[in-house]
Amino acid sequence: MGQNEVTLKVTVNMQDQILTSANKPRATADALSTGRAARLAIRRNQHTGSTAGFAPGFVQANLAILPQALASDFLRFCQRNPKPCPMIGVSAPGDPAIPALGDDLDIRTDLPRYRVWRDGTVIDEPTDIRKWWRDDLVSFALGCSLSFEQALLDEGIELRHMTCDCTVPMYRTSVETNAAGPFHGPLVVSMRPMKPADAIRAIQITTRFPSVHGAPVHIGKPELIGIKDIGRPDWGDAVPVHEDEIPVFWACGVTPQSVIMAVRPDFCITHYPGAMLVTDRRNTEFAIM
Amino acid sequence: MGQNEVTLKVTVNMQDQILTSANKPRATADALSTGRAARLAIRRNQHTGSTAGFAPGFVQANLAILPQALASDFLRFCQRNPKPCPMIGVSAPGDPAIPALGDDLDIRTDLPRYRVWRDGTVIDEPTDIRKWWRDDLVSFALGCSLSFEQALLDEGIELRHMTCDCTVPMYRTSVETNAAGPFHGPLVVSMRPMKPADAIRAIQITTRFPSVHGAPVHIGKPELIGIKDIGRPDWGDAVPVHEDEIPVFWACGVTPQSVIMAVRPDFCITHYPGAMLVTDRRNTEFAIM
Numbered sequence: 351m352g353q354n355e356v357t358l359k360v361t362v363n364m365q366d367q368i369l370t371s372a373n374k375p376r377a378t379a380d381a382l383s384t385g386r387a388a389r390l391a392i393r394r395n396q397h398t399g400s401t402a403g404f405a406p407g408f409v410q411a412n413l414a415i416l417p418q419a420l421a422s423d424f425l426r427f428c429q430r431n432p433k434p435c436p437m438i439g440v441s442a443p444g445d446p447a448i449p450a451l452g453d454d455l456d457i458r459t460d461l462p463r464y465r466v467w468r469d470g471t472v473i474d475e476p477t478d479i480r481k482w483w484r485d486d487l488v489s490f491a492l493g494c495s496l497s498f499e500q501a502l503l504d505e506g507i508e509l510r511h512m513t514c515d516c517t518v519p520m521y522r523t524s525v526e527t528n529a530a531g532p533f534h535g536p537l538v539v540s541m542r543p544m545k546p547a548d549a550i551r552a553i554q555i556t557t558r559f560p561s562v563h564g565a566p567v568h569i570g571k572p573e574l575i576g577i578k579d580i581g582r583p584d585w586g587d588a589v590p591v592h593e594d595e596i597p598v599f600w601a602c603g604v605t606p607q608s609v610i611m612a613v614r615p616d617f618c619i620t621h622y623p624g625a626m627l628v629t630d631r632r633n634t635e636f637a638i639m
Numbered sequence: 640m641g642q643n644e645v646t647l648k649v650t651v652n653m654q655d656q657i658l659t660s661a662n663k664p665r666a667t668a669d670a671l672s673t674g675r676a677a678r679l680a681i682r683r684n685q686h687t688g689s690t691a692g693f694a695p696g697f698v699q700a701n702l703a704i705l706p707q708a709l710a711s712d713f714l715r716f717c718q719r720n721p722k723p724c725p726m727i728g729v730s731a732p733g734d735p736a737i738p739a740l741g742d743d744l745d746i747r748t749d750l751p752r753y754r755v756w757r758d759g760t761v762i763d764e765p766t767d768i769r770k771w772w773r774d775d776l777v778s779f780a781l782g783c784s785l786s787f788e789q790a791l792l793d794e795g796i797e798l799r800h801m802t803c804d805c806t807v808p809m810y811r812t813s814v815e816t817n818a819a820g821p822f823h824g825p826l827v828v829s830m831r832p833m834k835p836a837d838a839i840r841a842i843q844i845t846t847r848f849p850s851v852h853g854a855p856v857h858i859g860k861p862e863l864i865g866i867k868d869i870g871r872p873d874w875g876d877a878v879p880v881h882e883d884e885i886p887v888f889w890a891c892g893v894t895p896q897s898v899i900m901a902v903r904p905d906f907c908i909t910h911y912p913g914a915m916l917v918t919d920r921r922n923t924e925f926a927i928m
């Protein structure tokens with residue numbers, strides 16, 4: 351129990367920093383204006399921090415690298431839980447390329463920083479993982495909420511956690527994911543309060559982006575999905591929900607992270623919080639219509 | 640004030656019967672299996688009652704016929720309020736045809752029964768209106784909720800008023816329509832309680848049907864649109880909203896009806912409650928995707 355809580359705390363921090371840093375662009379140089387330009391600069395070790403603000407309009411992804419022995423179960427887990435685990439790229443075992451996300455992409459060098467885990471504990475936070483690479487490693491790139499949030503902002507919908515300059519509130523729900531092999535656990539959701547008309551519009555907009563969490567999984571009545579107190583998120587920061595608003599819940603990328611960590615794989619690698627995989631795909635390409 | 644209330648009561652009854660009768664198919668003969676077959680039978684005076692159950696899958700429409708002097712303002716009113724007033728067909732002045740809705744359609748004979756109004760009072764309820772026809776009359780066919788309700792039922796979403804075998808509850812809101820000429824008044828909404836996941840799905844489904852009221856105008860929190868007591872609809876019947884449900888509100892066809900009646904036009908004709916215009920267009924044709 352104690353160990354599980356430690357693990358979950360690590361996960362929290364990961365997502366916290368991802369989302370907080372996303373609100374604070376740190377690099378806007380022209381050299382970073384495309385996904386490829388950003389990756390090349392990162393590969394040359396010119397950037398070892400957050401990718402927030404890099405290559406505006408291009409998809410950034412969460413990274414999980416697992417040994418092949420676990421990879422097929424995790425693949426199946428993602429397939430069975432597409433809303434929290436939207437898989438936008440998977441490598442062949444041992445292959446550092448994911449051509450679907452970038453022609454020259456090398457997953458070992460193209461993220462600013464990584465976390466290397468052994469038995470559920472971080473053992474290294476390197477800026478490249480060539481020395482940790484193994485022939486049995488499979489890389490998973492999972493869509494993240496930055497893409498759909500951009501689409502919402504573009505339509506003039508307020509995102510409260512951005513207004514408050516804090517991390518989106520996230521909640522462990524009473525909804526179980528569909529298990530696959532050792533992978534199982536509760537669905538984690540993020541919450542954005544909206545006026546009803548905006549909530550309806552947000553459902554329409556995010557429906558267009560199934561590969562970056564898609565439509566909400568729940569609206570209104572937090573207690574129906576096991577959230578006892580909307581003012582006390584399990585991760586991230588509480589944000590005000592005004593009298594004329596309802597909470598809108600999306601499946602959250604913390605779900606696969608916490609599900610992986612709960613398995614305590616003997617070896618795995620993830621992105622360092624906020625230091626995402628910047629791809630050559632544009633957010634708009636992920637719209638299904 | 641007293642007069643307005645009488646007028647609104649008339650309107651109530653119109654919609655009540657439309658929607659109640661819609662739940663109780665009364666004719667399923669093969670001869671009525673298409674819109675055209677249904678219209679021909681009606682034209683021969685073989686049917687003078689409700690069109691519920693006629694030509695399954697074909698669009699049925701509300702009818703309003705106004706003198707040309709009012710028609711252009713009403714046209715503009717519909718254009719400015721597409722959600723409550725989804726115009727699917729308009730005739731030329733004096734022309735009983737609406738080719739867009741049926742090749743041989745004759746608006747004077749093809750509805751089972753009509754109501755003829757003078758100064759806001761019903762003066763006749765004939766089965767055809769040839770003797771009332773004038774060269775300055777413009778016919779408006781407005782989409783109705785039957786089409787989107789069919790789409791919801793097809794996807795397995797429960798419609799509470801059908802389960803309860805009663806009329807959908809309707810409410811006058813504090814939301815004003817966009818006025819045009821003499822036409823103005825509050826938006827009227829219909830309410831269907833749903834579990835949150837069904838509500839999200841229902842928003843997606845009805846978004847595809849903008850010409851039959853389209854996506855909801857409001858979800859949750861009735862008080863935000865001036866509905867004081869969800870248990871006391873202004874028209875139709877109260878239906879139970881369970882603890883695990885939220886109310887979902889769609890713009891309602893009672894809006895244009897009540898707006899027209901409030902103007903007390905010196906002359907107008909509408910369909911008799913429940914006796915709709917059956918068209919040659921299929922419900923599925925109205926899906927924008």
